[in-house]
Amino acid sequence: MQDDKQAIYSTNPVKTDDSTAYGYKQGIIMFVKKDGSWKILLSSPEKNWGVSKAGTNRTPAQVEELLQEMIxxxxxxxxxxxxxxxxxxxxxxxxxxxxxxxxxxxxxxxxxxxxxxxx
Ligand SMILES: [Ca+2]
Ligand SMILES: [Ca+2]
Known part of the structure; x- marks a missing residue:
């Protein structure tokens, strides 16, 4: 995703389920053009979403649906x-x-x- 002022590159979301939570992470980098050259804008290039297994009474399928909505x-x-x-x-x-x-x-x-x- 890019135009003449800015660009965003992101990876596909990757599942990060572990023993305590269901989750996804995604790498994302943003650039802006300043004085004719590209500068990195985003300082934290990884986003994480999670649903705690202990904190939910949803089924895994319902959690998946929620996570898809979140990302x-x-x-x-x-x-x-x-x-x-x-x-x-x-x-x-x-x-x-x-x-x-x-x-x-x-x-x-x-x-x-x-x-x-x-x-
Ligand atoms: Ca705007
Ligand atoms: Ca959006």
């Missing part, structure tokens, strides 16, 4: 739908800014939402 990034702007809707882990975060999960650049300023979230 979904419809517009591929580098932040998940839940994050853009201020749901899930962002619920109750007063600093969370709602953006459109189906629009890469919600405010139309040329910067993608996931990039702006890192500024």
């Amino acid at each position: 979904l990034d419809s517009d591929k702007d580098g932040i998940t739908n839940m994050y853009e809707l201020c749901e899930g882990s962002q619920m109750g975060n007063s600093k969370c800014v709602k953006t459109d999960p189906n629009k890469r650049d919600t405010d139309g300023d040329g910067w993608w939402d996931g990039i702006e979230a890192e500024f």
Whole structure:
């Protein structure tokens, strides 16, 4: 995913299930173009999602469904739908800014939402 101002590269989500939790991780790197050259923007290139086995009474299939929902990034702007809707882990975060999960650049300023979230 790239245009003339920014680029986002991510790996496919990889399962990280262990004895205590079901989970996924994904590597993601963001670049922005400044003064004609590309700079790395993101400082933590790995995202993790997890559901504790002890903390859920869902079946493994239901947990999988939940995890798929948690990692979904419809517009591929580098932040998940839940994050853009201020749901899930962002619920109750007063600093969370709602953006459109189906629009890469919600405010139309040329910067993608996931990039702006890192500024
Ligand atoms: Ca998104
Ligand atoms: Ca924007």
